[in-house]
Amino acid sequence: MIKLLLAEDQGMMRGALALLLGLEEDMEVVAQVGNGDEILPTALSERPDVALLDIELPGRSGLDAAADLRAQLPECRVLILTTFGRPGYLRRAMEAGASGFLVKDGPVEDLAAAIRRALAGERVIDPALAAAALSAGPNPLTQRERDVLAAAVDGATVADIAAKVHLSPATVRNYLSAAIGKTQTRNRMEAVREARQKGWL
C-alpha cells in the first residue's frame, strides 16, 4: 500500500484528489493539509511514501517544504503539483530534491502513474517544461534585488518598499533599476511580471 500525503490549499481540489487517489487499489491518502507549515510535522508523524505538494500555499511554500522533507525524511519521495509551469519553479524543485514536477493542466490519469513511477525511483517531468527550464537560464537577480522586487508587487511606492526592506529610498530605486535592466523590461511592474513568470521571484 502506497501511503500518500496531500498538500493543497484549494479545498475542493484537495478533496477531489484525495477521493480519486483513494480509489486506486494500491494507494491510501494518510494525510491532507491545506497549509505549508503543517507539511513537515504531519509527514514526520504519518511517514508517507510519497508527498504531493502544491507550491503556492499559505505559510511555508511547497518548494521549501520539499527541501525540509529531503533533509528530515529522505525515504519520502516528493512530487510537486502546481498550476504554474514556470521554468524557475521546476529548477528550484529539482534543486530541492523533488522526484517529479506535474502541472495541473494535464489529465488526472497521469497522476497515479506519476506517483508509481516516482516511487520506482524515476524522475517525472513534463518534457516541454524541461526544455523551457533549460532555455530560461539561471536566476540573474541578487538576493536584495529579489527582495525589493518582491516587495514591489501590487503597486507599492518606493517609500513603502524602503520601509518594508529597511533600506534608503534611493537604494531601493537603484535595485529596482538593476532588476529592470536584468529583466529587459521598462518599469517595475513589467519587471515583477517577468521575474514571476520565469520563477525568479
Place this chain on the structure above:
Amino acid sequence: MIKLLLAEDQGMMRGALALLLGLEEDMEVVAQVGNGDEILPTALSERPDVALLDIELPGRSGLDAAADLRAQLPECRVLILTTFGRPGYLRRAMEAGASGFLVKDGPVEDLAAAIRRALAGERVIDPALAAAALSAGPNPLTQRERDVLAAAVDGATVADIAAKVHLSPATVRNYLSAAIGKTQTRNRMEAVREARQKGWL
C-alpha cells in the same frame, strides 16, 4: 438522472470533478469543456440540466456564458464555481441569472448537494460572500475608466494604454486619475488591484 455540463480550464480539476460527480448515483457528466467559447454550442447539443462553470476561462468568460445560457437554454440551471470569491463576481453572476455561486475552497461534499438544491429551484450562495457583495456596493467606474484600467494591467505605460484604447495619452491620464480617486488608492497599480478585487474589472 441529472445531466451535467462541466466547464473548467484546469485539466486535472476538470477530470477530478467529472470522475467524482460521475460516482453519484443520480448524476451523469454529459459534457466537459476547457474553453468558454465551447460552452453554449455544447450545451445546445447536449441539453444538460445543470451547467457548472468556472469564471476565468480561455475564450468567453463563464459569466458571459452564463448569460448566454439563460437566454438560449432557460431550462438549464447555471452554477458558477470559481477560485475567487470576489463580491463583484457574485453580483455579476446573479445578474447573469446564475442559480448559485460556489468557491473552490469549500469541501467537495458540498458540490453534489449544491447541484441538487439548484435543480430544486433554490439559490445556492455562501452567506459570508453574500454579505461581502452587499457591503462592496455597486461599481462606481464608468465604461471608459474600466477600459483604461483594464489596459493598465501588468505595467503598461500611458502610451501603450492610449494606443490600445485609441485615446490621447493626456486623456488616459485623466481617466486613470479618476479611477485612482474612486478606488481610494495612490497609483494605477493599486487601483487595478482594488478594482479587480471588488470585481469591477
Place this chain on the structure above:
DNA sequence: AACGTGTTCTGACAAATGTCATCGACACTT
C-alpha cells in the same frame, strides 16, 4: 595584497505619472 562582487548610500538629471482647471463637442432635458 590585489581583485572582483555585492551592499548601501548620495546627488543629479530626465522621463513618466498624477492632479487640476479649463475648453469644445455632443447628446439629453425642460
Place this chain on the structure above:
DNA sequence: AAGTGTCGATGACATTTGTCAGAACACGTT
C-alpha cells in the same frame, strides 16, 4: 433656446520613477 451632463482633449504643475556616476565598506578568490 437655455441648461445640464458626459466625453475627449489640452496645458501647467508637482511628484514619483528610472538612470547614472561615484564612494565607502564587507566578503571572498587568486
